[in-house]
Amino acid sequence: MASTRVGLEPRPEQAHIPGALPVSEQALRKKFLEESRLVPGGDRISRCLQCGTCTGSCPVSYAMDISPRMVIALFRAGQIEEILRSRTIWICASCYMCTTRCPQGIKITDLLYALKRTAMDTGLYPDRLPIYLLSKNFVRVVNRYGRSHEMLLLLLYYLRRNPLALLRLLPLGIAMWRKGRISLFPAKIKGIQTIRQMLAASKALELPREKEEVPYVEGTVGYRAVG
Amino acid sequence: MREAPMEYLYYPGCSLEASGKPYDESLRAVFRVLGIELKELKDWNCCGATMYMSVDEAISLAISARNLALAEQNGCRGLIAPCSACYTVLLKTNRFLRDSPELKSKVDHLLAQGGLRYNLTVAVRHPLDVLVNDVGVELIAQAAKRSLAGVCFAPYYGCQIVRPERGFDDREFPMTMDRLFERLGATGVYFPLKTRCCGAMLMTTFPDVALHLVEELLDCARENGAHCVITTCPLCQVNLEAYQKRLGKKFGKSYDIPVLYFTQLLGLALGCSETELGMQRNLTTFKVPLPAAVA
Incomplete structure (x- = not known):
């Protein structure tokens, strides 16, 4: 298990002061807390009992390098970078089984989305696994046309990730095309201008927030995080 | 048997335009036979699916809310979303906007830039729900x-x-x-x-x-x-x-x-x-x- 995990090596700047976090980790933590604060019920992460119901309910936890329960444990231990460097948050297929069953009502799926956003913003990903590309391309396609387009999305993804896989998909593509289930060209919605205006406005919203220096909050690591 | 004719707004979603075409066709056929009118939401856009959410929360909610705002202008009994991802995302948009005043004000601001407004009145429904519980x-x-x-x-x-x-x-x-x-x-x-x-x-x-x-x-x-x-x-x-x-x-x-x-x-x-x-x-x-x- 440990051998497959990424980022386990102790980081040099990590001082051996109990409870103290390296600067890079503080920044990640701030970013993540900011993202999760906006999720309704996002603060319930502090209620985690470490019971493991999430991991046991997850249909894909067997393929994760860090289980959902460990994600919360690592968050408490001040190891967000390790979470971001794992494949876990990108393997989640968003089926919400963990969220449904969590006895403490923790919004695990939504918190994983918050972690994905933190990863996208800070550029921390598992090595050689450009999984975030799918999300990035999806956003590009939607911003441009107002709708998603299956074929364009897959093309953009595979061309970057693994062009050979396209060959493998070709027979399926042809079969689907013959059945009339592939649209060849993306269609733009009429109100694309509205979407562009909203996008521009959202960029403007974010600018002042970046300049504002939010002080690092003590007491969000370890037992103090449990509240 | 029914007093007023049933009428719903219909949000097909991007998949139903391509790989999910048979879903779209069969859904329309079933509703036609049952005498329920489906009015396609004009100029709907992508709901953001599960992927937009991993990039930016406020804008992904705003993009999804654009559909709800358009549906609200139409005044309808419910907005039918047959794709599970659309259904969940639109429901989630309603819930997040209801539960988080901060997100609501952000999204309101973004929608206003596009000349839209959303007052949280649209009921998002799955066709299975409508068929079994309404019909x-x-x-x-x-x-x-x-x-x-x-x-x-x-x-x-x-x-x-x-x-x-x-x-x-x-x-x-x-x-x-x-x-x-x-x-x-x-x-x-x-x-x-x-x-x-x-x-x-x-x-x-x-x-x-x-x-x-x-x-x-x-x-x-x-x-x-x-x-x-x-x-x-x-x-x-x-x-x-x-x-x-x-x-x-x-x-x-x-x-x-x-x-x-x-x-x-x-x-x-x-x-x-x-x-x-x-x-x-x-x-x-x-x-x-x-x-x-x-x-």
Whole structure:
């Protein structure tokens, strides 16, 4: 298990002061807390009992390098970078089984989305696994046309990730095309201008927030995080 | 029987324009036969699916809320979203905007830039919910033109129409579809994986993980004697149907299980033709002989 995990090596700047976090980790933590604060019920992460119901309910936890329960444990231990460097948050297929069953009502799926956003913003990903590309391309396609387009999305993804896989998909593509289930060209919605205006406005919203220096909050690591 | 004609706004979603085309066709056919009007939401846009959310929360909610704002202008009984991802995302947008004043004010601001406003009044509905809870199983049974006796189906709900919030049915063991089709004469097989995940977009990002999930689902359906799997989601349908050959090669088994949209099976009971229901577009063939439709 440990051998497959990424980022386990102790980081040099990590001082051996109990409870103290390296600067890079503080920044990640701030970013993540900011993202999760906006999720309704996002603060319930502090209620985690470490019971493991999430991991046991997850249909894909067997393929994760860090289980959902460990994600919360690592968050408490001040190891967000390790979470971001794992494949876990990108393997989640968003089926919400963990969220449904969590006895403490923790919004695990939504918190994983918050972690994905933190990863996208800070550029921390598992090595050689450009999984975030799918999300990035999806956003590009939607911003441009107002709708998603299956074929364009897959093309953009595979061309970057693994062009050979396209060959493998070709027979399926042809079969689907013959059945009339592939649209060849993306269609733009009429109100694309509205979407562009909203996008521009959202960029403007974010600018002042970046300049504002939010002080690092003590007491969000370890037992103090449990509240 | 009904006083006023039923009318709903319809939000097909991007998938139903392409790979989910048979879902769109069969859904429209079923609603037509039942005399319910579907009015397509004009100039709808992508809901953001599961992927936009991982990039930016406020803007992804605003993009999804644009649809709700447009629906609100139309004033409707409900907005029907047949794709599970659209359904969940639109519901989630409603819930997040209701529960978080901060997100609401951000999204309001973004919508205002596009000249829109949303007051949280649109009810997002899944067609299964509308058919069973608004129209009613009895009324559908009366409208049926043929019995589905002899069809053993595995009811596959997938994850997102019943989760994360308790919607119209139980989050782990829903029965809506079972009740509907058993009333029409079909037999629902024991299918404990009915809300297990199909892997969704993992089929693209982590194919091995997704193929394994699909294998388990198809095995479970087959071992319990299902003639077909019926789904409520365009992505589940494609995942379960399109990779059967590849699965067979990978795991040394052979799969040939028809995967239908629930509206296709329902349409057959209501006497629609296979072409109307887009059955010729499925990659698998539904082979169970049904009695001729009686007028």
